[in-house]
Amino acid sequence: MHKRDKQRFQDLLITKEVDLIVVAATSLDSRNLHSFFKDKEHFEMRGKGDSVIYGSPEVPKLFSMSHNSLLMHKDLPSVLRQAISLCRFE
Numbered sequence: 001m002h003k004r005d006k007q008r009f010q011d012l013l014i015t016k017e018v019d020l021i022v023v024a025a026t027s028l029d030s031r032n033l034h035s036f037f038k039d040k041e042h043f044e045m046r047g048k049g050d051s052v053i054y055g056s057p058e059v060p061k062l063f064s065m066s067h068n069s070l071l072m073h074k075d076l077p078s079v080l081r082q083a084i085s086l087c088r089f090e
Helices: 003-016 028-038 058-064 067-072 078-089
Strands: 021-024 052-055
Touching: 021 028, 021 078, 028 052, 052 078, 058 067, 058 078, 067 078
Parallel strands: 021 052
Antiparallel strands: none
16 A cells, blocks of 8 residues: 555544454455554554454355345445445444
8 A cells, every 4th residue: 555545544544433444354465454454553443442353255245246235335336335245244
């Protein structure tokens, strides 16, 4: 990630008061992303314990292709529908 992207993401986490980050366990990049978020130097998640977790992507992937998902999030790409579903599932 670029320095600017990291700062924008940190600002987003602070303004939206995020309590949990769910990283889909799909690749080595997922591990790197999980480690990045766990680094307290980069992000403070309001001291809520383990606020960065891995999530299984199978169910969210299936839901993102479902009729209901397409109706609820018709203007979003598949990867964003999966991300929304993953967080809701966890």
